[in-house]
Amino acid sequence: MAKATTYIAVTGHRDLRPEDLPEIKVKVKEKLIQITRDKDLGTFRLLSGMAEGADQLVVEIAREIGIPSTAVLTAQNQTMELPKGLDRHILPVHNPSENEENYFEALGNHLLAEARHILVLWDGVYNGKRGGTSAVVKWALEGDYKLNLHHLVVPRSINPYPLASLLPKSLAFTQEKFHRIPFTVHFSWVEVALPLVKKEQFFKKIWNPIGRKLGSQVFLSFVLPMLLVLSTLALGTFGFLQILPNLDFHNALFMAVNLITFNNSVIENSAVPIALNLARYMGLLTALSAFTIALYFALGQERRRLKLIFWQRFYPHQYIVVLGAGEKSLTLVKDLCSCRKKVVVVSPEENQPFTSEIQGTGAIWVKGSTNAASLLKKIYHQKADEIYLLDEDxxxxVRTTLELDRISGNIPKRQRWFVHLQDSSLKTLLYSHLESSSRDRMHIFDICENTARRLQLFFPFDRFYQSPNAEQAMVVIVGFGKLGKEIALNALRLGHFPGKKRLKVRVFCHNAMAAREEFLNSYPVFNTHPKAHHLQELIADLWEKDSLEFYDLPQEDAARLSGKSPLFAEILQTKNTVSLYICLENDLNSGAYLSLLLPKLNRYKQQKDCNLQVFCYYKFPNKTEEKNTEYRLNQLAPEVPVRCFGNLLEECTASAIRDRALDALPRQIAYWYMQGYGDRSLEIDRVWQESSEQEKESNRHAADHLWVKLRSVWREIDWKFHPETFEPLLDPDIVAFHEKRLSQAEHRRWCAELLLQGFRPLQDEPGVMEAWEQWEAYWYKQGGKKILKAEKLHLDLRPFDALDEQEQQKDLDQIRTIPKMLQAIIRS
Known part of the structure; x- marks a missing residue:
């Protein structure tokens, strides 16, 4: 019996750079060998459209390995000369007048329909070209195909700066692991397995609306009883006419009516027709349904309490409480209910659209104060598996969490609290006021912070490994609401690089002066007013004078598109890696504003060879609409990567909130620091649980910056991870050189973090420098460290070279521990 053939398809760019071909050949050959390992090569076949570039290159490599190949040709190239031994398959022609794009589209659909694996040699940019490489990827992701996408990240002649667009789909966050490093690396593979989902989707598409209607109050209260009554009358009338042939129709009908009241339900005749037996039971069901409906309405509000009792008793692992009303909580409730969770929502006011939608999901809505102990007990909060605190305030x-802490006497250990907080001071306050058991079950999160961290993790603004001649990372933010501020703050925390590379943040918003003053009030470290000597020197070392600039957002189209506008002047240059974030409060305005800019951005990127990526805040409550918008935006600028971000449908789901992968590396940092300078007997989970919220935040920032460090040295040391040791094989002198540079960068990052928290150098306090040795003794030996830190003073807020050898060693140890930490979180 002949074995089934496994098809491997290829799609990719025609304009691969000649200097990249040797590296691409090595990578493709390794991947083909991996796919076919330990199997008969004769059972595989490569499908290729035989275009110049990627198509022909992969065919050449497959033939070297011994994989049979087939050229899939269209009417336009069916007569092309093929290499000897290559099969030919001609796609049928439906319309001879079709243009070239239609042929490419037909080719792409054929490859996706036939292939089990598809090699994608792609720069990661969705350029909107019909039938192009990015279109094939888009169809694969959105269609009904069971295949494995193997994306080789490659530059091309018209775009030397690729990105790994499929990275967010390939990393296993729910397992607190990474399959690979989470940023784009030239000639690296990104793997995405696509399951066949059409049947499941079709079933859900048909059944879900039916299920919702069958479970509606109108159906259960009126439609179902009416159907039972009519069925009883029809079957009963027919049955009585069968058993009593001399009975007229009217008498048979009224005898059927008596079945509902059980008057004619007992029949002496042993040969009862099937129809009449069915009618008897239908009558019983009708009476029972009438009784049930009467009881249902008689119970009134007690129905909700009975439902809560039933849920918490029989579904303890599915019972979930959501406290607070708003867009975030509504999105979360919809997600939880779609996963068949039993959800109760508490909000203080009856907002009709909100409550109607909540009740439409199947959740129970309860009106009342979220921090009232009596109400929390009434909804059986102690039985919930998870509690989400999502009030907009x-x-x-904070108050609700403290109340939960106070009444949490018999709460099971498995229960988890997810608390949404944006104010860092309130995070610290809350953590310090909780019992240890409550701290263990609590997870504090911030939607905007998580969005910014994930976005800059996958698509970093410091792309010097792609543009080694670039001098600065340019972060341009249009709109300065909550999300815009978080992106700016994250950049200011992370934008500290080895060597002379610098960061510049340029903000465009309405009433820029007021926005600037508000920001400086929160973070006065960026104020240009004269400061104490050591603080001034430290700020100059961390952030140049012009690292943070505010500009009014142009209102007129002519001003927005002017080449002299600050939005274009000195930004789109070869010396910059540019990340443009359009995050106006109204997401539709973001899309409209970006649509106007994209054609010019596309031209400038090509003319000035600028490493540019664009991100558009878009939270339309429909993922299909978001994808279509992203696709249209990419069509306006085919050479510029444009991505939508910030959709609550992704950011405010239960899986995203529970997602602990972003904390996987911070946990490792906390653990290894404890191994070096604390209690070595503690397990990693206990170390993290006993860390304060401020310590957790610090470790998160250090973890995010670890990827900055790796990117900064990637081109120079080609840091390839050994699956067991993760050690780079380098000359010891080179290792020492990079360790020193990365240690300096880590210290600068740490200083920036403390300055953003409001800390000041101890050296600027009056009289300190005159008695420095006494203050050092007080800090290290006499318990002064804790006291002075409470005053937001720190002895080590100074340049790296001015640190004591012991403090320098701490930074150096963290750099040397990087391979161990990566080994713990990256699956080989």
């Missing part, structure tokens, strides 16, 4: 979430 941080103070309400």
């Amino acid at each position: 941080d103070t309400n979430n």
